[in-house]
Amino acid sequence: MLVKWKEAPTSACPRCGEPENARHVWTCKEPAVFFVWALLMSAFSKWLESVHTANDVIYWIIQRLTEWRSAEPFSRAQSDMPGLLQAIHAQDQIGWLAFLEGCIAIEWAGVQDAHFLWLGRRNTGKRWATSLVVKLLEIAWDLWDHRNQVKKHVETAQDIARRNAVMIAIRSEYAFGKSGLPKRDWRLFERPLRSILASSLHYMDAWLLRVQTARSRKERKDAEALDPSVNTAEDNLPSMNGPRRVLQQFLNSAVQPQSP
Numbered sequence: 001m002l003v004k005w006k007e008a009p010t011s012a013c014p015r016c017g018e019p020e021n022a023r024h025v026w027t028c029k030e031p032a033v034f035f036v037w038a039l040l041m042s043a044f045s046k047w048l049e050s051v052h053t054a055n056d057v058i059y060w061i062i063q064r065l066t067e068w069r070s071a072e073p074f075s076r077a078q079s080d081m082p083g084l085l086q087a088i089h090a091q092d093q094i095g096w097l098a099f100l101e102g103c104i105a106i107e108w109a110g111v112q113d114a115h116f117l118w119l120g121r122r123n124t125g126k127r128w129a130t131s132l133v134v135k136l137l138e139i140a141w142d143l144w145d146h147r148n149q150v151k152k153h154v155e156t157a158q159d160i161a162r163r164n165a166v167m168i169a170i171r172s173e174y175a176f177g178k179s180g181l182p183k184r185d186w187r188l189f190e191r192p193l194r195s196i197l198a199s200s201l202h203y204m205d206a207w208l209l210r211v212q213t214a215r216s217r218k219e220r221k222d223a224e225a226l227d228p229s230v231n232t233a234e235d236n237l238p239s240m241n242g243p244r245r246v247l248q249q250f251l252n253s254a255v256q257p258q259s260p
């Protein structure tokens, strides 16, 4: 049974009863969530250490996330580390919800590059940043998991693995964006990434399928333009076997974005 996604932002938080949206999953004021958050930040901090993150970088990331979660004004960042203040400032502009969702300022990689050089390590800031994004995805999942357990939606390990895989695929589609797609498919990207990732698994599946379908449609059109003899009849598409077509028709009718 599909949950209409429009219901998601207005439904009550299973933990505190306040209206729930994507941000609320992080910022819920229910006391148990403070505890879960503290555990997550402690584990995150240890992980940052394990990948040779500079102490000042660890301190300011945890500090900012904690301030952001409790809606405190940001404190004045201080550090002698080259580039760190710029990185913090850049992230302040992008936002810390975005950070938690893996959208990290490029300046962080530069700060770590300098730190690795200073440590005499051959690691690169870019690789560090990549593993950071993966780690943030895990943290997001842990928090979602807590929320879902509270809601007594006990998911099997298989469901969890599937949800993770779908979220990673959606992130990568989103990173690729609407470039190259015809205008009518742009609306698939109207909804913010965090909102898509906060949806039901059904919705995420539907979104992914529609984006991937739009891309393969575009690839076929391109191939056809290059070689008119290529058979592009919809029925002959190897990737669109019977059940998938039926599923797609169902999803197209059941999960429509807000605006047509």
Ligand SMILES: [Zn+2]
Residues within 6 Å of the ligand: 013, 014, 015, 016, 017, 018, 024, 028, 029, 030
């Ligand atoms: Zn709540």
